[in-house]
Amino acid sequence: MALFHSLSDATRLAIVQRLARGEARVADLVAELGMAQSTISAHVACLRDCALVVGRPQGRQVFYSLARPELMDLLAAAETLLAATGYAVALCPTYGTDLAAEVVQETTERAR
Structure with a gap:
């Protein structure tokens, strides 16, 4: 954990x-x-x-x-899951809003 x-x-x-x-x-x-x-x-x-x-x-x-670029995939998956369950939150509302949106968009496009 x-x-x-x-x-x-x-x-x-x-x-x-x-x-x-x-x-x-x-x-x-x-x-x-x-x-x-x-x-x-x-x-x-x-x-x-x-x-x-x-x-x-x-x-x-x-x-x-x-150390592991796959970490960004994990964060994108978590964001997608949160959005799907109605508990959407930005990965980091202060510093990462643009990156969070890009990651979610890329993940959504890959899922299609």
Whole structure:
């Protein structure tokens, strides 16, 4: 159940959604999400501990990416299920509304 716990936080979902577009450093995530470095680092550590994110060291920097791109399929399936049962929610209403809509649309198109 660590998987679902790690995805239960809006900030971690925003990080996952950002990393779905490509790797990023903590500094990049701080700039894009507008949160403190310590907050982002703690959330990235949680995602890393749950094996959802991996780091690629390059010199003094670490570039993070999704360990399993299939994670986005899981999130899309969850969103589709919630929509079908009348409990539709955005994957991340603050940061990921556009991506959530794209994921749901792609999933719906694949199902047709």
